[in-house]
Amino acid sequence: MKCEVCFRHCDLKEGQLGYCRARRNTGGVIKPENYGVITSIALDPIEKKPLNRFFPGSYILSLGSYGCNLRCPFCQNHEISQIGDREEWKDFSRVSPERILEIALDERENGNIGVAYTYNEALVGYEFVRDTAKLIHEAGMKNVLVSNGTAGKKVLREILPFIDAMNIDLKSFSEKTYREVLKGDLKETLDFIEEASKNCHMEITTLVVPGVNDSEEEIRELVSWIAALDNEIPYHISRFFPRYNMTDRGATDPGLIYALSDIARERLKYVYEGNV
Numbered sequence: 709m710k711c712e713v714c715f716r717h718c719d720l721k722e723g724q725l726g727y728c729r730a731r732r733n734t735g736g737v738i739k740p741e742n743y744g745v746i747t748s749i750a751l752d753p754i755e756k757k758p759l760n761r762f763f764p765g766s767y768i769l770s771l772g773s774y775g776c777n778l779r780c781p782f783c784q785n786h787e788i789s790q791i792g793d794r795e796e797w798k799d800f801s802r803v804s805p806e807r808i809l810e811i812a813l814d815e816r817e818n819g820n821i822g823v824a825y826t827y828n829e830a831l832v833g834y835e836f837v838r839d840t841a842k843l844i845h846e847a848g849m850k851n852v853l854v855s856n857g858t859a860g861k862k863v864l865r866e867i868l869p870f871i872d873a874m875n876i877d878l879k880s881f882s883e884k885t886y887r888e889v890l891k892g893d894l895k896e897t898l899d900f901i902e903e904a905s906k907n908c909h910m911e912i913t914t915l916v917v918p919g920v921n922d923s924e925e926e927i928r929e930l931v932s933w934i935a936a937l938d939n940e941i942p943y944h945i946s947r948f949f950p951r952y953n954m955t956d957r958g959a960t961d962p963g964l965i966y967a968l969s970d971i972a973r974e975r976l977k978y979v980y981e982g983n984v
Contacts, residue, residue, distance in 0.1 A: 711738045713832060714777050714858045715893040728832040729792020730775025740833040744802045747788045748772035748827045751815055757824055757854050760980055761942050762873040762909050767819040768852055769812045772827025773836070774800075777858050779891040780879065781953040782917055789828040805840035812849060822850030822872070831859040834867055841870035857900040858892050864903055873909035875944070876901050880914075880921040881930035889920060898933070905937055913944040913982070916965060918957050927968045935975040945969050946982030 711718045711726050718726040720733035730742040752770045754763055776789035783789055812823050823844050825837045830853060841851040850872045857876040878897060879890055886894040904910060912934060916922050927945075934941050945968050947960045962984045972979045 709733045709736060709738055712860060713834065713863055714860060715896045716777065725792060726832075728775045728777040728829070729790070730773070730832040740835050742773040742775050742833045743836045744804060745773050746771055746801050746803055747774050749811075751818060751820060752824070754821070754852075757826065757852060757875050758913065758944050758980070758982060759852065759873055759875055759909075759911055759942075760944075761911065761978060762852070763821055763850070766821045767815075768822055768824045768850070769808075769815050769820050770824040770826050771808065773830070773833055774828050775832040776829035776856070777832055777892075778829070778856055781889065782915070782948060782950075783952045785827050786952040805836065805843050808840050809843045809847060812844060813847060816849075820849075822852065824852035824854060826852075826854035829856055829858070831855055831863055831867075834859070834863045838867050838870065841867060845870045856892070857897040857904075859900060860896065861899070861903065864900060868904065868907050871904075871908050873911070874904055875911045875913055876904070878912050878914055878930065878934075881926050881933065882921065885921060902937060905941065910938075911942040911944065913946060915946045915948055916960050916968060917948040917954070918960055922960065922964060922968075924968065924971060927971055931972045931975045939975060940977045942978040942980065943972055943976050944980045944982050945972060947984050949983070 709720050711731055716727055722733055725732045731738055732741050750770050751767050754766045754768050774788045774791050830837050844851050851870050853871050853874045883894045886892045947965050949959045965981050965984050969979050969981050
């Protein structure tokens, strides 16, 4: 059985877990083991997603599960994105989409506008996103996806009718970096962003990591690609801090973040510095 979520198309034998550590061949069907497993939940400012031009000043109920189909060595949420053994997640709560709707509605009095699927890679359990987002929409609330964009058109078609806004991490504009450092696929991410941006509010984030994706040339190429889609897509350039398996270098120089942001503003209308 082949999983159809992303470019890997993991060919899984009975009982075998996929690369994302969240999907398993069970009885000849690829199922998301993380369906409804909530490792993190918080009412966050919308700007924390980050979304700066989608209902600014509001709050959104943010959910995380576990699993990811990339292996970024600088992952900020590796404690949940990189687990997958049943012993590691068995103590976390498992909730239904209906229960998430109840919580979201209860939090409206605190400024909540809907639900954000975030913290880990939400699309490795896209079925829960789809089912929950449908209920949230029917209740007149908003859905936000924060993702690495590593998913195929089939997954996108499943969720897109219910998603109002996305922030996608475009982690580099180098195929080599995506393949060798992140264990991903640049083209699939670009295709995902291009298609999604036609149908919902889109913002894009790049975490600038010293020695990985911090050259002016790469940022110019990346920004040119975004501008060709729509020069009003908000772009976030964020500062790296040592994390996970990348503690061999210091944090990104704030001056570089501001310099690269100025370059981005040559082509894009809305550019924001993050973590500075």
